Amino acid sequence: MTLDADWAERWIRRTADAVADRRDELTELDREIGDGDHGENLVRGFRAVVAKLDARRAEVDGSGAGGPEAPPRLVGDVLKLTATTLMSTVGGASGPLYGTAFLRAAKVTGHETIDTRGIVAMLESALDGITARGKAEPGEKTMVDAWTPAVEAAERAAGEGDEADALRAAAAAADAGSTATIPLVATKGRASYLGERSAGHEDPGARSTALLLAAAVDALGEEPA
Protein backbone atom coordinates (compact mmCIF):
# COMPACT_ATOMS: atom_id res chain seq x y z
CA MET A 1 0.00 0.00 0.00
CA THR A 2 1.57 3.27 -1.09
CA LEU A 3 -0.04 6.61 -0.43
CA ASP A 4 1.46 8.57 -3.28
CA ALA A 5 0.28 11.17 -5.79
CA ASP A 6 -1.55 8.48 -7.77
CA TRP A 7 -3.52 7.57 -4.65
CA ALA A 8 -4.31 11.23 -4.06
CA GLU A 9 -5.53 11.55 -7.62
CA ARG A 10 -7.71 8.44 -7.30
CA TRP A 11 -9.09 9.89 -4.07
CA ILE A 12 -10.17 13.12 -5.77
CA ARG A 13 -11.65 11.30 -8.78
CA ARG A 14 -13.61 8.98 -6.48
CA THR A 15 -14.87 11.98 -4.51
CA ALA A 16 -16.11 13.53 -7.76
CA ASP A 17 -18.01 10.30 -8.51
CA ALA A 18 -19.37 10.06 -4.98
CA VAL A 19 -20.76 13.61 -4.83
CA ALA A 20 -22.28 13.17 -8.30
CA ASP A 21 -23.93 9.88 -7.23
CA ARG A 22 -25.24 11.44 -4.04
CA ARG A 23 -26.02 14.90 -5.43
CA ASP A 24 -29.76 14.62 -4.81
CA GLU A 25 -29.25 13.47 -1.23
CA LEU A 26 -26.88 16.39 -0.48
CA THR A 27 -29.23 18.84 -2.17
CA GLU A 28 -32.19 17.56 -0.17
CA LEU A 29 -30.28 17.80 3.14
CA ASP A 30 -29.30 21.37 2.26
CA ARG A 31 -32.79 22.32 1.10
CA GLU A 32 -34.14 21.28 4.50
CA ILE A 33 -31.85 23.51 6.57
CA GLY A 34 -29.86 25.64 4.12
CA ASP A 35 -30.27 26.99 0.64
CA GLY A 36 -30.27 23.76 -1.35
CA ASP A 37 -27.15 24.26 -3.44
CA HIS A 38 -24.58 22.07 -1.65
CA GLY A 39 -24.88 19.07 -3.98
CA GLU A 40 -24.77 21.19 -7.12
CA ASN A 41 -21.84 23.27 -5.88
CA LEU A 42 -19.70 20.25 -4.95
CA VAL A 43 -20.45 18.40 -8.19
CA ARG A 44 -19.43 21.47 -10.19
CA GLY A 45 -16.25 21.94 -8.11
CA PHE A 46 -14.96 18.37 -8.16
CA ARG A 47 -15.78 18.04 -11.86
CA ALA A 48 -13.58 21.06 -12.46
CA VAL A 49 -10.77 19.42 -10.47
CA VAL A 50 -11.07 16.20 -12.50
CA ALA A 51 -10.94 18.24 -15.71
CA LYS A 52 -7.70 19.84 -14.53
CA LEU A 53 -6.24 16.46 -13.55
CA ASP A 54 -7.18 15.12 -17.00
CA ALA A 55 -5.61 18.11 -18.71
CA ARG A 56 -2.42 17.67 -16.72
CA ARG A 57 -2.21 13.98 -17.61
CA ALA A 58 -2.71 14.76 -21.28
CA GLU A 59 0.06 17.33 -21.07
CA VAL A 60 2.47 14.95 -19.34
CA ASP A 61 1.69 12.08 -21.75
CA GLY A 62 2.00 14.33 -24.78
CA SER A 63 5.39 15.73 -23.88
CA GLY A 64 6.86 12.41 -22.74
CA ALA A 65 7.61 14.06 -19.41
CA GLY A 66 5.80 11.26 -17.59
CA GLY A 67 8.77 8.90 -18.00
CA PRO A 68 11.33 7.97 -15.40
CA GLU A 69 13.06 11.34 -15.80
CA ALA A 70 9.93 13.28 -14.89
CA PRO A 71 10.15 15.41 -11.74
CA PRO A 72 8.65 13.70 -8.71
CA ARG A 73 4.94 14.19 -8.33
CA LEU A 74 4.07 14.97 -4.78
CA VAL A 75 0.88 14.15 -2.88
CA GLY A 76 0.69 17.82 -1.96
CA ASP A 77 0.68 18.85 -5.64
CA VAL A 78 -2.59 17.02 -6.22
CA LEU A 79 -4.12 18.44 -3.05
CA LYS A 80 -3.05 21.99 -3.89
CA LEU A 81 -4.56 21.78 -7.37
CA THR A 82 -7.75 20.52 -5.72
CA ALA A 83 -7.70 23.40 -3.22
CA THR A 84 -7.31 26.22 -5.72
CA THR A 85 -9.87 24.76 -8.10
CA LEU A 86 -12.50 24.26 -5.38
CA MET A 87 -11.95 27.80 -4.12
CA SER A 88 -12.63 29.28 -7.54
CA THR A 89 -15.54 27.08 -8.63
CA VAL A 90 -17.68 26.08 -5.64
CA GLY A 91 -18.87 29.37 -4.10
CA GLY A 92 -21.12 29.50 -1.05
CA ALA A 93 -19.56 28.57 2.28
CA SER A 94 -18.32 25.11 1.29
CA GLY A 95 -15.95 26.38 -1.43
CA PRO A 96 -13.70 28.36 0.91
CA LEU A 97 -13.98 25.72 3.65
CA TYR A 98 -13.01 22.70 1.51
CA GLY A 99 -10.54 24.87 -0.40
CA THR A 100 -8.79 25.89 2.81
CA ALA A 101 -8.86 22.29 4.10
CA PHE A 102 -7.07 21.01 0.98
CA LEU A 103 -4.65 23.95 0.95
CA ARG A 104 -3.57 23.27 4.54
CA ALA A 105 -3.42 19.52 3.84
CA ALA A 106 -1.21 20.20 0.80
CA LYS A 107 1.24 22.12 2.98
CA VAL A 108 2.08 19.05 5.08
CA THR A 109 2.04 16.50 2.25
CA GLY A 110 4.79 17.82 -0.01
CA HIS A 111 6.23 14.30 -0.26
CA GLU A 112 6.23 11.48 -2.82
CA THR A 113 4.57 9.16 -0.32
CA ILE A 114 3.00 9.74 3.06
CA ASP A 115 3.04 7.40 6.02
CA THR A 116 0.72 6.91 8.97
CA ARG A 117 1.92 10.04 10.73
CA GLY A 118 1.54 11.87 7.43
CA ILE A 119 -2.12 10.89 7.23
CA VAL A 120 -2.78 12.12 10.73
CA ALA A 121 -0.95 15.39 9.99
CA MET A 122 -2.90 15.82 6.75
CA LEU A 123 -6.27 15.38 8.47
CA GLU A 124 -5.27 17.58 11.42
CA SER A 125 -4.16 20.37 9.09
CA ALA A 126 -7.38 20.14 7.09
CA LEU A 127 -9.45 20.45 10.28
CA ASP A 128 -7.30 23.36 11.52
CA GLY A 129 -7.89 25.14 8.21
CA ILE A 130 -11.65 24.65 8.38
CA THR A 131 -11.76 25.85 11.97
CA ALA A 132 -9.60 28.90 11.21
CA ARG A 133 -11.75 29.87 8.23
CA GLY A 134 -15.23 29.04 9.51
CA LYS A 135 -14.72 29.66 13.27
CA ALA A 136 -17.01 26.73 14.08
CA GLU A 137 -16.55 24.50 17.10
CA PRO A 138 -17.69 20.91 17.58
CA GLY A 139 -21.40 20.61 18.35
CA GLU A 140 -22.52 23.54 16.18
CA LYS A 141 -23.92 21.24 13.46
CA THR A 142 -21.30 21.83 10.76
CA MET A 143 -18.70 19.80 8.87
CA VAL A 144 -16.45 20.22 11.93
CA ASP A 145 -18.64 17.57 13.60
CA ALA A 146 -17.45 15.03 11.01
CA TRP A 147 -13.82 16.20 10.78
CA THR A 148 -13.16 16.32 14.54
CA PRO A 149 -13.96 12.66 15.32
CA ALA A 150 -12.19 11.67 12.09
CA VAL A 151 -8.93 13.27 13.26
CA GLU A 152 -9.26 11.76 16.74
CA ALA A 153 -9.93 8.30 15.33
CA ALA A 154 -7.00 8.53 12.93
CA GLU A 155 -4.70 9.49 15.81
CA ARG A 156 -5.85 6.52 17.88
CA ALA A 157 -5.56 4.08 14.96
CA ALA A 158 -2.13 5.40 14.04
CA GLY A 159 -0.80 4.21 17.39
CA GLU A 160 -1.42 0.58 16.50
CA GLY A 161 -1.94 0.28 12.75
CA ASP A 162 -0.71 1.46 9.37
CA GLU A 163 -1.79 4.33 7.16
CA ALA A 164 -4.73 2.37 5.75
CA ASP A 165 -6.00 1.65 9.26
CA ALA A 166 -5.76 5.35 10.09
CA LEU A 167 -7.73 6.32 6.98
CA ARG A 168 -10.40 3.67 7.57
CA ALA A 169 -10.82 4.77 11.18
CA ALA A 170 -11.14 8.40 10.07
CA ALA A 171 -13.77 7.60 7.44
CA ALA A 172 -15.85 5.50 9.85
CA ALA A 173 -15.70 8.20 12.52
CA ALA A 174 -16.69 10.92 10.01
CA ASP A 175 -19.69 8.84 8.97
CA ALA A 176 -20.78 8.37 12.60
CA GLY A 177 -20.07 12.05 13.32
CA SER A 178 -22.26 13.13 10.44
CA THR A 179 -25.15 10.96 11.60
CA ALA A 180 -24.71 12.42 15.08
CA THR A 181 -25.44 15.93 13.76
CA ILE A 182 -29.11 14.99 13.22
CA PRO A 183 -30.41 15.97 16.70
CA LEU A 184 -28.18 19.05 16.99
CA VAL A 185 -29.45 22.64 16.81
CA ALA A 186 -27.31 24.64 14.39
CA THR A 187 -25.48 27.71 15.71
CA LYS A 188 -23.25 28.38 12.70
CA GLY A 189 -23.97 28.76 9.00
CA ARG A 190 -27.27 29.40 7.31
CA ALA A 191 -29.03 26.60 9.18
CA SER A 192 -28.57 28.63 12.37
CA TYR A 193 -31.32 31.04 11.24
CA LEU A 194 -33.78 28.17 11.71
CA GLY A 195 -32.87 27.78 15.38
CA GLU A 196 -34.66 24.80 16.95
CA ARG A 197 -36.19 23.89 13.59
CA SER A 198 -32.72 22.78 12.41
CA ALA A 199 -32.83 19.78 14.79
CA GLY A 200 -33.86 16.49 13.18
CA HIS A 201 -31.87 17.08 9.99
CA GLU A 202 -28.37 15.85 9.12
CA ASP A 203 -25.84 18.58 8.30
CA PRO A 204 -25.04 18.49 4.56
CA GLY A 205 -21.41 19.59 5.06
CA ALA A 206 -20.83 16.81 7.60
CA ARG A 207 -22.32 14.30 5.16
CA SER A 208 -20.13 15.46 2.26
CA THR A 209 -17.10 15.23 4.58
CA ALA A 210 -17.99 11.59 5.26
CA LEU A 211 -18.25 10.97 1.49
CA LEU A 212 -14.86 12.61 0.94
CA LEU A 213 -13.08 10.47 3.54
CA ALA A 214 -14.84 7.29 2.37
CA ALA A 215 -13.48 8.02 -1.11
CA ALA A 216 -9.95 8.24 0.34
CA VAL A 217 -10.39 4.69 1.65
CA ASP A 218 -11.88 3.45 -1.63
CA ALA A 219 -8.89 4.87 -3.46
CA LEU A 220 -6.63 2.48 -1.51
CA GLY A 221 -8.16 -0.49 -3.30
CA GLU A 222 -7.25 0.42 -6.84
CA GLU A 223 -3.50 0.22 -6.64
CA PRO A 224 -1.91 -1.54 -9.63
CA ALA A 225 -0.02 -4.69 -8.55
Next chain:
Amino acid sequence: MKKLLNDPENAVADSLAGFALAHADLVQVHHDPTYVTRVGGATTGKVGLVSGGGSGHEPLHTGFVGDGMLDAAVPGAVFTSPTPDGILPALHAADGGAGVLAIVKNYTGDVLNFDLAVELAEADGARVATVVVNDDVAVENSTYTAGRRGVAGTLCVEKIAGAAAMQGGDLDDVTRIAQHVVDNVRTMGVAVTACTVPHVGGPSFDLPDDQLEIGIGIHGEPGRRRVKAVPADEVTQMLLDPVADDLELSPGERVLLFVNGMGGTPASELYVVYGRARRLLEQRGVTVARSLVGSYVTSLEMQGASVTVLRLDDELEALWDAPVHTAALRW
Protein backbone atom coordinates in the same frame (compact mmCIF):
# COMPACT_ATOMS: atom_id res chain seq x y z
CA MET B 1 -42.19 29.82 -14.31
CA LYS B 2 -42.84 32.83 -16.56
CA LYS B 3 -39.93 35.28 -16.76
CA LEU B 4 -38.24 37.55 -19.30
CA LEU B 5 -35.24 35.27 -19.66
CA ASN B 6 -33.56 33.13 -22.30
CA ASP B 7 -31.72 30.11 -20.90
CA PRO B 8 -32.15 30.43 -17.09
CA GLU B 9 -28.55 29.20 -16.68
CA ASN B 10 -27.40 32.37 -18.49
CA ALA B 11 -29.64 34.76 -16.55
CA VAL B 12 -26.75 36.60 -14.85
CA ALA B 13 -24.52 36.77 -17.95
CA ASP B 14 -27.32 38.01 -20.22
CA SER B 15 -28.31 40.68 -17.72
CA LEU B 16 -24.72 41.88 -17.23
CA ALA B 17 -24.24 42.11 -21.00
CA GLY B 18 -27.18 44.51 -21.24
CA PHE B 19 -26.06 46.41 -18.14
CA ALA B 20 -22.61 46.93 -19.69
CA LEU B 21 -24.12 48.35 -22.88
CA ALA B 22 -26.62 50.59 -21.11
CA HIS B 23 -24.05 52.14 -18.79
CA ALA B 24 -20.89 52.05 -20.87
CA ASP B 25 -20.12 55.60 -19.72
CA LEU B 26 -19.89 54.42 -16.10
CA VAL B 27 -18.89 50.75 -15.92
CA GLN B 28 -16.88 48.05 -17.55
CA VAL B 29 -17.94 44.39 -17.18
CA HIS B 30 -15.14 41.78 -17.07
CA HIS B 31 -15.70 38.10 -17.83
CA ASP B 32 -14.01 34.85 -16.72
CA PRO B 33 -13.94 35.70 -13.90
CA THR B 34 -16.89 38.08 -13.67
CA TYR B 35 -16.51 41.48 -12.01
CA VAL B 36 -17.53 45.05 -12.74
CA THR B 37 -15.29 48.12 -12.47
CA ARG B 38 -15.66 51.85 -12.94
CA VAL B 39 -14.72 53.03 -16.38
CA GLY B 40 -11.17 54.29 -16.18
CA GLY B 41 -10.27 51.96 -13.31
CA ALA B 42 -8.91 52.98 -9.92
CA THR B 43 -8.41 56.63 -8.99
CA THR B 44 -4.80 57.25 -7.97
CA GLY B 45 -4.56 58.17 -4.31
CA LYS B 46 -8.23 57.39 -3.51
CA VAL B 47 -9.28 54.52 -1.26
CA GLY B 48 -10.96 51.91 -3.46
CA LEU B 49 -14.35 50.46 -2.51
CA VAL B 50 -15.37 46.94 -3.48
CA SER B 51 -18.53 45.01 -2.70
CA GLY B 52 -20.20 41.93 -4.06
CA GLY B 53 -22.55 39.07 -3.38
CA GLY B 54 -25.05 36.83 -5.05
CA SER B 55 -26.97 38.22 -8.01
CA GLY B 56 -30.72 38.76 -7.82
CA HIS B 57 -30.52 41.91 -5.63
CA GLU B 58 -30.11 44.40 -8.48
CA PRO B 59 -29.36 47.24 -8.63
CA LEU B 60 -27.19 46.26 -5.60
CA HIS B 61 -24.13 46.10 -6.11
CA THR B 62 -23.31 46.62 -9.79
CA GLY B 63 -25.72 49.58 -10.06
CA PHE B 64 -23.72 51.39 -7.37
CA VAL B 65 -20.41 51.35 -9.26
CA GLY B 66 -19.42 54.89 -10.26
CA ASP B 67 -18.34 58.25 -8.88
CA GLY B 68 -18.90 58.66 -5.16
CA MET B 69 -19.77 55.03 -4.42
CA LEU B 70 -18.13 51.71 -5.46
CA ASP B 71 -15.04 51.24 -7.63
CA ALA B 72 -15.80 47.59 -8.30
CA ALA B 73 -18.54 45.03 -7.68
CA VAL B 74 -18.48 41.24 -7.91
CA PRO B 75 -21.75 39.51 -8.81
CA GLY B 76 -22.05 35.79 -8.04
CA ALA B 77 -24.64 33.36 -9.38
CA VAL B 78 -28.22 34.14 -8.29
CA PHE B 79 -28.27 34.15 -4.46
CA THR B 80 -24.81 32.47 -4.35
CA SER B 81 -21.71 34.33 -3.19
CA PRO B 82 -19.01 35.07 -5.76
CA THR B 83 -15.75 33.10 -5.58
CA PRO B 84 -12.32 34.52 -4.70
CA ASP B 85 -11.10 34.31 -8.31
CA GLY B 86 -13.59 37.09 -9.15
CA ILE B 87 -13.14 39.07 -5.93
CA LEU B 88 -9.33 39.16 -6.13
CA PRO B 89 -9.01 40.97 -9.50
CA ALA B 90 -11.76 43.37 -8.38
CA LEU B 91 -9.75 44.24 -5.25
CA HIS B 92 -6.66 44.88 -7.36
CA ALA B 93 -8.61 46.84 -9.99
CA ALA B 94 -9.99 49.15 -7.27
CA ASP B 95 -6.57 49.78 -5.73
CA GLY B 96 -5.32 53.27 -6.52
CA GLY B 97 -2.45 53.01 -4.06
CA ALA B 98 -4.39 54.18 -0.97
CA GLY B 99 -5.74 50.75 -0.05
CA VAL B 100 -9.10 49.08 -0.57
CA LEU B 101 -12.18 48.70 1.62
CA ALA B 102 -14.26 45.55 1.07
CA ILE B 103 -17.93 45.94 2.06
CA VAL B 104 -19.41 42.52 2.78
CA LYS B 105 -22.96 41.52 3.69
CA ASN B 106 -23.04 39.14 6.65
CA TYR B 107 -23.82 35.83 5.01
CA THR B 108 -21.44 32.94 5.74
CA GLY B 109 -20.63 32.36 2.06
CA ASP B 110 -19.95 36.04 1.31
CA VAL B 111 -17.81 36.46 4.42
CA LEU B 112 -15.70 33.36 3.75
CA ASN B 113 -15.14 34.04 0.04
CA PHE B 114 -14.19 37.67 0.70
CA ASP B 115 -11.90 36.56 3.57
CA LEU B 116 -10.02 34.27 1.24
CA ALA B 117 -9.75 36.85 -1.53
CA VAL B 118 -8.53 39.51 0.92
CA GLU B 119 -5.87 37.10 2.19
CA LEU B 120 -4.71 36.49 -1.39
CA ALA B 121 -4.71 40.24 -2.20
CA GLU B 122 -2.65 40.94 0.92
CA ALA B 123 -0.20 38.24 -0.11
CA ASP B 124 0.18 40.24 -3.36
CA GLY B 125 1.04 43.31 -1.30
CA ALA B 126 -2.35 45.09 -1.29
CA ARG B 127 -3.71 46.84 1.80
CA VAL B 128 -7.33 45.78 2.36
CA ALA B 129 -9.78 46.48 5.18
CA THR B 130 -13.15 44.78 5.53
CA VAL B 131 -16.45 45.98 6.96
CA VAL B 132 -19.26 43.47 7.47
CA VAL B 133 -22.81 44.85 7.22
CA ASN B 134 -25.35 43.24 9.57
CA ASP B 135 -28.38 45.52 9.75
CA ASP B 136 -31.18 42.93 9.77
CA VAL B 137 -32.93 43.07 13.15
CA ALA B 138 -35.16 40.12 12.21
CA VAL B 139 -32.42 37.73 13.36
CA GLU B 140 -32.91 37.31 17.07
CA ASN B 141 -30.41 35.47 19.22
CA SER B 142 -27.51 36.60 17.07
CA THR B 143 -25.16 34.99 19.61
CA TYR B 144 -26.53 31.60 18.64
CA THR B 145 -26.64 32.12 14.89
CA ALA B 146 -24.28 33.21 12.13
CA GLY B 147 -25.39 36.71 13.20
CA ARG B 148 -27.60 39.35 11.71
CA ARG B 149 -27.73 39.41 7.93
CA GLY B 150 -26.66 42.29 5.73
CA VAL B 151 -29.64 43.71 3.80
CA ALA B 152 -30.82 47.15 2.59
CA GLY B 153 -28.59 49.07 5.02
CA THR B 154 -25.71 48.04 2.75
CA LEU B 155 -26.73 50.85 0.38
CA CYS B 156 -26.18 53.42 3.16
CA VAL B 157 -22.73 51.98 3.91
CA GLU B 158 -21.68 52.01 0.26
CA LYS B 159 -22.99 55.55 -0.37
CA ILE B 160 -21.49 57.14 2.72
CA ALA B 161 -18.14 55.32 2.64
CA GLY B 162 -17.96 56.12 -1.08
CA ALA B 163 -18.36 59.82 -0.34
CA ALA B 164 -15.72 59.65 2.40
CA ALA B 165 -13.27 58.05 -0.03
CA MET B 166 -14.11 60.64 -2.69
CA GLN B 167 -13.34 63.44 -0.24
CA GLY B 168 -9.85 62.08 0.31
CA GLY B 169 -10.20 60.09 3.52
CA ASP B 170 -7.46 57.51 4.06
CA LEU B 171 -8.18 53.81 4.52
CA ASP B 172 -8.54 54.14 8.31
CA ASP B 173 -10.96 57.08 7.98
CA VAL B 174 -13.10 55.41 5.34
CA THR B 175 -13.19 52.16 7.31
CA ARG B 176 -14.14 53.99 10.51
CA ILE B 177 -16.98 55.84 8.76
CA ALA B 178 -18.25 52.64 7.12
CA GLN B 179 -18.26 50.92 10.51
CA HIS B 180 -19.99 53.96 12.05
CA VAL B 181 -22.79 53.52 9.50
CA VAL B 182 -22.99 49.78 10.23
CA ASP B 183 -23.30 50.56 13.94
CA ASN B 184 -26.19 52.98 13.37
CA VAL B 185 -28.30 51.38 10.64
CA ARG B 186 -31.06 48.79 11.11
CA THR B 187 -33.55 47.15 8.75
CA MET B 188 -36.55 44.83 8.81
CA GLY B 189 -38.44 43.47 5.82
CA VAL B 190 -41.71 41.79 4.86
CA ALA B 191 -42.58 39.48 1.96
CA VAL B 192 -46.01 39.60 0.39
CA THR B 193 -45.03 36.88 -2.11
CA ALA B 194 -42.01 34.59 -2.41
CA CYS B 195 -39.58 34.84 -5.35
CA THR B 196 -38.51 32.27 -7.94
CA VAL B 197 -34.80 31.62 -8.59
CA PRO B 198 -34.37 31.17 -12.38
CA HIS B 199 -32.43 27.89 -12.32
CA VAL B 200 -34.71 26.44 -9.61
CA GLY B 201 -37.99 27.26 -11.38
CA GLY B 202 -40.36 27.26 -8.38
CA PRO B 203 -41.03 29.68 -5.51
CA SER B 204 -38.49 29.64 -2.67
CA PHE B 205 -41.24 29.18 -0.07
CA ASP B 206 -45.00 28.77 -0.08
CA LEU B 207 -46.87 31.79 1.16
CA PRO B 208 -50.66 31.51 1.16
CA ASP B 209 -52.63 34.41 -0.33
CA ASP B 210 -53.84 35.67 3.01
CA GLN B 211 -50.47 35.63 4.81
CA LEU B 212 -47.34 37.75 5.09
CA GLU B 213 -43.81 36.65 5.97
CA ILE B 214 -42.33 39.12 8.48
CA GLY B 215 -38.57 39.41 9.01
CA ILE B 216 -37.28 38.10 5.70
CA GLY B 217 -33.71 38.19 4.44
CA ILE B 218 -32.98 38.93 0.79
CA HIS B 219 -32.33 35.41 -0.53
CA GLY B 220 -35.88 34.15 -0.57
CA GLU B 221 -35.39 32.48 2.80
CA PRO B 222 -38.37 32.39 5.15
CA GLY B 223 -38.67 35.05 7.82
CA ARG B 224 -39.09 35.38 11.55
CA ARG B 225 -42.82 34.72 11.63
CA ARG B 226 -45.88 34.45 9.47
CA VAL B 227 -48.88 36.68 10.08
CA LYS B 228 -52.32 37.14 8.61
CA ALA B 229 -52.34 39.78 5.89
CA VAL B 230 -53.31 43.11 7.50
CA PRO B 231 -53.45 46.70 6.15
CA ALA B 232 -50.17 48.42 5.25
CA ASP B 233 -50.17 50.68 8.32
CA GLU B 234 -50.14 47.68 10.64
CA VAL B 235 -47.47 45.88 8.61
CA THR B 236 -45.31 49.00 8.63
CA GLN B 237 -45.52 49.19 12.39
CA MET B 238 -44.34 45.55 12.65
CA LEU B 239 -41.25 46.60 10.67
CA LEU B 240 -40.55 50.05 12.12
CA ASP B 241 -40.96 49.28 15.82
CA PRO B 242 -38.23 46.60 16.08
CA VAL B 243 -35.90 48.80 14.02
CA ALA B 244 -36.45 51.91 16.15
CA ASP B 245 -36.33 49.91 19.40
CA ASP B 246 -33.08 48.22 18.42
CA LEU B 247 -31.48 51.59 17.60
CA GLU B 248 -32.76 52.93 20.95
CA LEU B 249 -33.78 56.16 19.22
CA SER B 250 -34.37 59.09 21.57
CA PRO B 251 -36.60 62.13 20.99
CA GLY B 252 -34.72 64.88 19.18
CA GLU B 253 -32.53 62.56 17.12
CA ARG B 254 -32.33 62.85 13.33
CA VAL B 255 -32.51 59.88 10.98
CA LEU B 256 -32.47 58.80 7.37
CA LEU B 257 -35.62 56.80 6.53
CA PHE B 258 -35.17 54.40 3.62
CA VAL B 259 -38.14 52.35 2.36
CA ASN B 260 -36.88 49.69 -0.02
CA GLY B 261 -38.91 47.60 -2.44
CA MET B 262 -38.10 43.89 -2.83
CA GLY B 263 -38.48 43.95 -6.63
CA GLY B 264 -42.17 43.37 -7.33
CA THR B 265 -43.83 46.11 -5.30
CA PRO B 266 -45.02 49.32 -6.99
CA ALA B 267 -43.56 52.64 -5.90
CA SER B 268 -47.04 53.77 -4.89
CA GLU B 269 -47.19 51.06 -2.20
CA LEU B 270 -43.68 51.92 -1.01
CA TYR B 271 -44.89 55.48 -0.37
CA VAL B 272 -47.81 54.13 1.67
CA VAL B 273 -45.25 52.36 3.86
CA TYR B 274 -43.03 55.46 3.94
CA GLY B 275 -45.88 57.70 5.10
CA ARG B 276 -46.77 55.45 8.01
CA ALA B 277 -43.14 54.83 9.01
CA ARG B 278 -42.51 58.57 9.03
CA ARG B 279 -45.51 59.27 11.26
CA LEU B 280 -44.40 56.54 13.66
CA LEU B 281 -40.92 58.04 13.89
CA GLU B 282 -42.36 61.51 14.45
CA GLN B 283 -44.56 60.13 17.22
CA ARG B 284 -41.33 59.03 18.88
CA GLY B 285 -40.07 62.62 18.58
CA VAL B 286 -37.53 61.62 15.93
CA THR B 287 -36.85 63.94 12.97
CA VAL B 288 -36.69 62.37 9.52
CA ALA B 289 -33.97 64.54 7.99
CA ARG B 290 -33.27 62.49 4.84
CA SER B 291 -35.37 60.02 2.84
CA LEU B 292 -34.98 57.44 0.14
CA VAL B 293 -37.85 55.43 -1.41
CA GLY B 294 -37.40 52.87 -4.18
CA SER B 295 -36.35 49.31 -5.10
CA TYR B 296 -32.58 49.21 -4.55
CA VAL B 297 -31.84 45.98 -2.65
CA THR B 298 -34.19 43.43 -4.12
CA SER B 299 -34.98 39.70 -4.09
CA LEU B 300 -35.74 39.15 -7.76
CA GLU B 301 -39.50 39.69 -8.30
CA MET B 302 -40.52 39.29 -4.66
CA GLN B 303 -43.35 41.55 -3.53
CA GLY B 304 -42.60 43.20 -0.26
CA ALA B 305 -40.59 45.96 1.33
CA SER B 306 -38.07 46.71 4.00
CA VAL B 307 -37.77 49.68 6.32
CA THR B 308 -34.26 50.97 7.09
CA VAL B 309 -33.42 53.65 9.62
CA LEU B 310 -29.96 55.24 9.86
CA ARG B 311 -29.18 57.45 12.85
CA LEU B 312 -27.60 60.62 11.46
CA ASP B 313 -25.02 63.05 12.76
CA ASP B 314 -23.52 66.06 10.95
CA GLU B 315 -20.74 63.96 9.42
CA LEU B 316 -23.03 61.23 8.04
CA GLU B 317 -25.58 63.77 6.80
CA ALA B 318 -22.95 65.69 4.81
CA LEU B 319 -21.53 62.49 3.33
CA TRP B 320 -25.03 61.30 2.36
CA ASP B 321 -25.63 64.63 0.58
CA ALA B 322 -22.33 64.50 -1.33
CA PRO B 323 -22.65 63.99 -5.10
CA VAL B 324 -23.00 60.44 -6.41
CA HIS B 325 -23.15 59.31 -10.02
CA THR B 326 -23.92 55.63 -10.60
CA ALA B 327 -26.38 53.68 -12.74
CA ALA B 328 -28.91 53.38 -9.91
CA LEU B 329 -28.22 56.27 -7.56
CA ARG B 330 -27.29 59.82 -8.57
CA TRP B 331 -27.63 63.35 -7.21
